[in-house]
Amino acid sequence: MTVSLQDKSVYNLVTSCIDKQIGVNEFLNFYKEFYTEKFASVLENDDSENDIGGAIEVSNTLSDDFVKLMNSKKSLIIAEYITKILFENYNSDLIKTFMPKLSDVHESRMLIHFFSKASYYFATLNDKLVVEQLNKDLSDSIIPTLLTLSIDPTDNELIVSLFKFLLSVVTLASTPIVISVQYKDSSQDLMKRMSKINKLLFKKVSEAIDSHIVFKDSKQPLKEMKHEYISSPSITSPQFISSPLSMMKTPMSVSGPSAAKYKDMKLLRYYKNIWLNNKIIKWEPINSDFLSRYVSIANSIFQENTPSPQISDALISDLIETSFTCFAQFVSNKQYHQTNANLNLLERQWIIFISKHLPLLILKHSSTNPQVVTSALEKIDTKVIKAIKAYYSEKDDAKSRNEDLFEDYPSASLDIRHDFIKSLIMLGLQPPQLINDFLRDDQVIDPKTLPTSDALTYLSPQGTQETVTDVPSFIQTSLDSLELQSILNTNTDSSNGLHQVLLNFETVSPTKQKELCDSLIQILDQATINFSFSTITKICALLSFNFSHSLTSLLSYCSPNALTSILMRYVDELWPNVEKSKKEEVEDSDEAIHISLSFSWALLLMINLQKNYDISLVDVSLIDSNSNLANSFSTRFISGLVDVPDNFIIEGGDPSVQDVQVKSHKLVQDWLSNLFVNGSISDALMQGTDAKQLSNLVPFIFKQVIYALEIDAIVDFNNIVGGIEYFIQPFMLSGLIKIVFWLEDYLLHLKYSDKQEEVINKIFVLVNTLFNPSTLNEDSQTFHSAILRMNVLRLLKIFRQFKKQPQSNYGVYSSDAQENSVLDMLINKMVSVLGFSPVYYVDSRLLTQENGYSQQKPLGYDRFLIFNENPVNKIMTNQINSFWNLHSSTYYNLDYLKEVIDLVTPRKFLTDVLLTLNYKLTTYGVPAVRNKSSGIESEQVLEYLFYFLVLYDCQSQIDAAKMIQLFEDDVDYNDNVAEGDIAVKAEPASENNTSDKQDDNGNPKTDDMQDDDLDMLFGETETSTHITEVEANPIVVKEEPKQYNEVSALERNSFGIILHDMKRWQDLAHKNKDISQKEYDVFCKYHDKYLNMLKTCVF
Structure with a gap:
């Protein structure tokens, strides 16, 4: 029978649903039935006054239960239930009654969850009817409640969640929201708190309030004064304001406005520099959004409430000066401090940014005043100009730089400034004569020779x-x-x-470069x-x-x-x-x-993108x-480029299936017979084997031939050479890819083996047949050169190592061997391929040093070199000392820093840096700081380090939001939260357990199911025994395998994931008392600092 619900409350309904692990959507159906049955008699009264009074009474009753539930310390799914009732099943009377009572809710985690779920709902809302109803309630109940809500001022998470909810509803307003002026003060107090927690969210909410909310009877606020340091050119150039610490007779306070202001003034240029470097090295788009984010960098680190300046000529001028300063520091470091690396891709990215993207930004966002650019160029510090000129001079002619040690300027006449000016002239932003203003007095360029249009x-x-x-x-x-x-x-x-x-x-x-690139894609x-x-x-x-x-x-x-x-x-x-x-x-x-x-070609271009x-x-x-x-x-093919398996399986086949093994074996036999016995390939075999299949089959055959040569199992070597020549036919070229990479390791093994000279000679003949054929099909020529370029450096290095062998070893490779030996031909081929078009990460001397000998330093065949005089521990020590010294140049050359991180692994890098910095800062303070006990500089060291870590990990605000969610999931869901988490996760299991109550489409059957289910929630029917049986297996939910986590997968090598994993181990160690409270607090500080930087950083 059906039990009456008149004596039941919504509190009983919710608690019962929690106990039965009812999903949110299913709960809403139960609630609607409960509401209809319990309050129908009250709401259907014909007397309008009684009707209104009854609705208010019902709303008060429900609101009191909601408050009681939210303070009950039960599962967080309560907040989701209430969100569904209030907003998805939109009830204006209930909202007006409940919202003011939020101040009576003392469980902050429940409030955070409630605001988060409500924010998500309104962010994805597309129901126009609900939006219309919401607009009616914003001014008289929702917004006033949010602005006057009494919350703990130290609970940053609650403040953030409240503001996100405020932003989500305000942005849905179709007309201005008019509220009383009495709420203005509380609004400003809340905004002040928010400005110290999350600058980006503060900016968004501030803009939303200014554009959507009108305080009745309020006067227009005076325009806030612009921050006195925000447009100072000395912040972003070497013309740096000297530290106020050195001018003070007494040490400056470590806290308060003066300390924050000093920090802002000193570090703003550092933050801009590293932000620009990250933007460029990660290939992020250079568009109008770029400028708005660049201008927000200051607000992301200021401790004060300062409005971001609008995009203007002053901002463009600041960006020009900052860009050239960054580039100068970058090339200066590369020239003098990175002799163990051959990294030049980031340099090219910088050149493209300054010479092409910067003019485009000026074209789109600057005024027509030509003085903006000229004044910015003139403000560039002379040290910056000297560094750029010195670098370009060395690139053009290293000898000329040393002809006169007392010359003020190097001999090079043109550098990146002139490339920048030429682009401005092409875009009509500057007159051609400008370029001569930035040349030496004794040099001049005819302006008529410069293009003055972008055609x-x-x-x-x-x-x-x-x-x-x-x-x-x-x-x-x-x-x-x-x-x-x-x-x-x-x-x-x-x-x-x-x-x-x-x-x-x-x-x-x-402009035409961009149009060409877009069109090609x-x-x-x-x-x-x-x-x-x-x-x-x-x-x-x-x-x-x-x-x-x-x-x-x-x-x-x-x-x-x-x-x-x-x-x-x-x-x-x-x-x-x-x-x-x-x-x-x-x-x-x-x-x-x-x-x-x-x-x-498509496969080869992907290899190019990954390798280079x-x-x-x-x-x-x-x-x-x-x-x-x-x-x-x-991904499977490119990740295994150097691996050629000993057993061939046809592409897409299952090696455990007998039929697949037979087909694979037959395919190999057919190709071996055609290549090395018949001397020709049949049309049927050619058409039956596509390029994808050949990409793995050809290197397998080549490997087997090489191994057969090693054991002297080849009877007719000429037949083998003739068969190998087919590998460079156009339809078989995909098979050459893996051979080029596999040979690197194999030849290195061969060099140190004890193989006979005759065997080695034959192997090099085969390699020369592939790499340097006497004749080559015209359709194969281009791809042949392109694939050799993919691994040319490693192969050239190995070939030259063979050439340096003593005469007693391999006569054909000795110094008195014939002039046109096979090895010489291979080396010449590699050099010609290397110099054909731009290749990155190459020591330019490789093209001129015939035998790989250099008096200055060993030739570098790799991106990053480890020498005896510069071992890994010394490299790491130098990096950590630079972090400790707050030497910003450490972070300029992110390509070099990335190589160091990859070399020692991100986890090792992070742990070593944190441990060493903690020791140095605790023991010695910061070098060059007069007041060693001051904590300002120490915090700057760590904050700048964590700024680097966060930018290194995340490319966008979306990435940061996902990382924040990953961090906060473990922080938010404590023991009480875990219950809610299980309850939410139990919904799929519940559906599976009641599959017999669903139709063919998976929808619940309507026969009396809802009545029975609703009654069963309160345990009052005979069928409740069935529920008990279902509840007997609640562990199923816990044993479900972990679902795919996109953040953990994409950021698998990030410092954030490493730090978060280490925090879990620290929690366990602290719980087991394996580490001291002080050690645990230090690590928690790092974890919180990273999380805080995620929330405030501008990406």
Whole structure:
């Protein structure tokens, strides 16, 4: 039977639902039934006055129960239940009654959860009816309640959650929210608290209140005074205001406004510098959002409530000066302090930013006043100019820099300032004559020789200069007429328009560079969808060679993820469709070649992006919701480039299946027979094996041949050479990729083995057959050069090591060997490939030092070198001392710092830095600080370090929000919270246990189910025994496997994840009394500092 609910309360309903682990959505159905049955008689009274009074009485009754529930210290799911009742089942009377009673709720965690869930609901709300009802209640109940809510001023989490809720409802206002002036003071008090907790949220809420809320009878507030230090050019340049500490007779207070102001003044330029470096090294977009975030850096570190200045000429001037100062420090460090590294990609990114992106920002956001730029350039410190000139002088001619040690300026005439000015002239922002103002007195450039428009031009085959009016059409036309082998001709007068433009890409105006890059990405995207194999092949080929740093420029304009995801989609998802539907229809041999080459080039460009630009395919796949990482061929293939397995299994096959093993074995046998016995490849075999299959099959065969040579199992070596020559045919080129990388480790093993000279000779003959063939198909030439470039440095190093062997070892490689030995030909081939177009992380002397000998220092074949005089522990000591000294230059060269972190591992780096800094700061204070006991500088050291750690980990506010959620999940969900967590998680299990009560679509059956279920919640029917049986297995929820955590996966190597994991171990150790309270407090301070920086940092 159905039990009457007249004597039941909403308190009983909620507690029963918690006990039964009822999900939020299902609870709302129970509540509606409860509400209808219990209050129907009250609400259906015909007397309007009684009706109103009854509604108020009902609302008061429910509100009192809500307050009682929120103070009950039960599961946090209570807050979710109440959110559903109030807002999703929108009840205006109930909201007006309940909101003022929030002050009676003393459980801060419950309030935090309530505001968080409500914020999420309104942030995703698209129900216009609810929005209309909400607008009616904002001014008289919701906003006044939030502004006057009595909360603990030290509870930062509660304040943040309240403000997020306030922001979510205020932004939904369709008309101004008019409230009494009496709420203004409380509003300002709350805002003042918020400004010290989360600057970015404070800014957003402040703007929302200013634009949506009107305080009735209030006067317009006076405009706040601009912070006196915010526009000082000395903050962002070496013309730095001297420390007020040195001018004071008594030590400055370690707290209060003066300390905060001094900190702001001293460190603002440091923060801007590291922010810019992070922005550039991570390929983040340079757009209007860039400027708004740049201008917010000051507010993110100021301790005071200061408004962010608007984007203006002063901001542009500040950015110009800061950029050149950063670049000068960067190249100066590289020149004098990083002789053990060959890192030049970040330098190129800086050059592109200053010479191309900065002019674009000026074009879009600055006034037409040309004095903005000229005054900014004139303000640049002479030390900055000298550093830039010295670096460019060394690059142009190292000897000329030492001709006159007393010369004030180096001999180089042009540097990055002139590239910057040339771009401004092309955009019409400066007159051509300006460039001579920044040259030495004895030098001059004819202004007439400088382009004064941003037009894109090229020389036609007839020798006339053509202007491009339609960039996408120009690209497509050029691609259609491009002969692939002509790419190897580096003559800047190439007859192909697009090739010619890419060869001169650095001279193209910023606007046209961006348009070209955007168009190339769009055309490539469409080509993969439409299976335009020739277009895919040619675009990937042109980008792979990075002519005039064109690929690097493209990545700065377009997200690297955009290009990478297009290539991954083609190789992983679309390629099977190519094999099924396209190849059978193709009769043209050229088109068949382009089909195979399109796959090979796409794969090669992805390798280029990962190897040279550190673009993680795994991260791209994790970010792309449409990508299937588990079945990704590209990530699997590229992650195992150096590995060629001893057993071959056809692509996509299960090695444990007997049929797959048989097919794999037969495929290998067929290819071995065709290559080395028949001397030709049958059409059936060629058509039955696609480029993806060959990418693994060819290196497997090559490895088996090499091993057969080692044990002298080859009868006819000439047949082997003839078969290997097929590997460089266009349709088999994908198989060459792994060979180039696998040979690195194999040749290193060979060098130190005791193999006979004859065997080694034969192996090098085979390698030369692949790397330096006497004849090469014209369709293969371009890809052949491109794949050698991918691992040219390591191979060149090994070849030169063989050449240096004593004569007694391998006669053919000794100094008196024949002049054109196989090894010499391989070395010459590698050098020619290396110097063909820009390659990063290369010691330039490799192109001139024939035998790898240098009097200055050993030649570097790697990005980062470890010498006896500069071991790892010395490198780490220097880095930590720089952190300790607050020497900002440490953080300029993030490429160098990243190599150090990767070398010692992020975990080791973090622990060593924190332990050493804690010891040094505690024992010695900060060097050069007169008052050693002052805590200001010590805190600055740590805050600047954590600013670096957070920027290193996160690229955007979204990344930071996810990391914050990961941090706070463990902090928020204590023992009481765990109950709520289980209750929420139990919802899927509950659905499974009641599957027999659902229809075929998984919806609950309506037969009397809700009546029975509602009664069963209170344990008053005979069917309640069934519920007891279901409850007998509550442990199932706990035993469910961990769900995929996107943050932990994407940030798997981040300092934040490491720090958070270490905090868990510290908690356990502290609980078991394995560490002292002081040690635990220190680590908690680090954890909290990182979390606080996540919340306040501008990304």
